[in-house]
Amino acid sequence: MYRIVSIPGDGIGPEVVAGALEVLGTVAKTHGLEYSVEEHPFGGASYDLHGEMLTEDTLEACRNCDAVLLGAVGGPKWENLPHEKKPEAALLRIRKELGLFANLRPAKVYDALVDASSLKDEVVRGTDFLVFRELTGGIYFGQPRGYDENRGWNTMVYERYEVERIARLAFEAARKRTGRVMSIDKANVLEVSQFWRNVVHEVHKEYQDVELSDMYVDNAAMQIVRNPKQFDVIVTGNLFGDILSDIAGMITGSLGMLPSASIGTKHALYEPIHGSAPDIAGRNIANPIATIASLAMMFEHSFRRTDIASEIYEAIENALASGIRTADIAKPGEKSVSTTDMTNTIVRHLGA
Ligand code: NAD
Numbered sequence: 514m515y516r517i518v519s520i521p522g523d524g525i526g527p528e529v530v531a532g533a534l535e536v537l538g539t540v541a542k543t544h545g546l547e548y549s550v551e552e553h554p555f556g557g558a559s560y561d562l563h564g565e566m567l568t569e570d571t572l573e574a575c576r577n578c579d580a581v582l583l584g585a586v587g588g589p590k591w592e593n594l595p596h597e598k599k600p601e602a603a604l605l606r607i608r609k610e611l612g613l614f615a616n617l618r619p620a621k622v623y624d625a626l627v628d629a630s631s632l633k634d635e636v637v638r639g640t641d642f643l644v645f646r647e648l649t650g651g652i653y654f655g656q657p658r659g660y661d662e663n664r665g666w667n668t669m670v671y672e673r674y675e676v677e678r679i680a681r682l683a684f685e686a687a688r689k690r691t692g693r694v695m696s697i698d699k700a701n702v703l704e705v706s707q708f709w710r711n712v713v714h715e716v717h718k719e720y721q722d723v724e725l726s727d728m729y730v731d732n733a734a735m736q737i738v739r740n741p742k743q744f745d746v747i748v749t750g751n752l753f754g755d756i757l758s759d760i761a762g763m764i765t766g767s768l769g770m771l772p773s774a775s776i777g778t779k780h781a782l783y784e785p786i787h788g789s790a791p792d793i794a795g796r797n798i799a800n801p802i803a804t805i806a807s808l809a810m811m812f813e814h815s816f817r818r819t820d821i822a823s824e825i826y827e828a829i830e831n832a833l834a835s836g837i838r839t840a841d842i843a844k845p846g847e848k849s850v851s852t853t854d855m856t857n858t859i860v861r862h863l864g865a
């Protein structure tokens with residue numbers, strides 16, 4: 514029995530989560546899986562109902578399930594709230610409370626979508642790297658933080674154990690891939706980054722079979738666009754990982770393509786890397802693939818069913834190969850389909 518908690522959130526969150534749940538229902542049927550989905554309000558949607566972005570009830574449900582599926586939070590309606598009351602703060606809190614210190618963001622280019630990228634075919638074709646973004650530390654959580662009329666401040670801090678545990682996961686993953694890790698930092702300027710680099714190299718002593726290199730984050734941003742195929746596993750801090758993974762999104766054609774898994778020692782949460790996309794919300798045109806692929810990651814990491822994960826990825830690949838495109842991945846002037854059409858096409862390919 515898989516017990517899943519769904520927190521659709523705001524904007525396109527509910528639209529793309531509905532797509533993933535459709536796919537879940539389909540694979541459950543074909544594989545005879547028993548599962549439950551409990552939906553809970555989160556973010557602005559929760560605030561409007563209960564006056565709180567993250568209720569104790571939602572948090573408790575996330576603690577007591579096998580895996581959480583999250584859409585996205587945030588939007589103009591709530592952006593003028595005090596900082597600690599914003600939907601984004603609730604997202605950070607849920608990550609922290611569940612101990613989700615590692616955010617895995619795979620950037621893989623589907624052959625059928627090579628022409629959707631703003632980069633050249635030969636640059637993007639075959640791109641396949643995996644970002645390990647540290648998710649519960651760094652400047653997102655460091656104290657002190659705040660602003661007044663004349664000053665704003667945040668603190669970037671990493672503890673040894675925080676760097677060690679994410680580095681270990683990255684090295685372990687590299688062993689199962691092509692055996693290369695790139696650690697990305699800003700050690701030429703920031704002491705916290707020098708510390709990050711030192712600790713990653715210490716952990717590397719236990720993984721001598723893996724090749725470790727370092728790169729400064731500004732260069733990395735450029736290199737991902739210049740030659741994304743040079744990367745295999747990337748390990749980096751919270752803020753740098755956030756920015757670099759949006760760049761990676763564009764390599765694959767759209768932010769609407771990239772899934773993620775947020776993992777800790779006890780809990781796991783799966784979410785697309787994109788946000789609530791208020792500019793297209795409520796119109797049934799969002800790309801559901803990032804969220805459907807996040808469900809595939811759930812099968813891979815939480816349920817240890819790589820067979821089902823592969824089936825979902827294959828159905829996405831085949832749906833795209835059939836030529837169907839949501840607006841974000843369509844060529845200019847090309848006909849595009851709705852969120853539900855894309856979902857239904859993927860569901861049909863699951864049956865095939
Ligand atoms: P965004 O990711 O929501 O959107 C950026 C652009 O990408 C928009 O033009 C949007 O239409 C497009 N896009 C994103 N996902 C798409 C999809 N699935 N299909 C088609 N197009 C898609 O980023 P933003 O506009 O900077 O942020 C909007 C809100 O979302 C903010 O409140 C932000 O804080 C929040 N946000 C939340 C999360 C999250 O919940 N994990 C992540 C990022 C941003």
Ligand code: IPM
Pocket residue numbers: 587601602604605755786788
């Ligand atoms: C993401 C988002 C979040 C982050 C925000 C909304 C808190 O951009 O999941 O990538 O910065 O982690």
Ligand code: MN
Pocket residue numbers: 755756759786
């Ligand atoms: Mn982001």
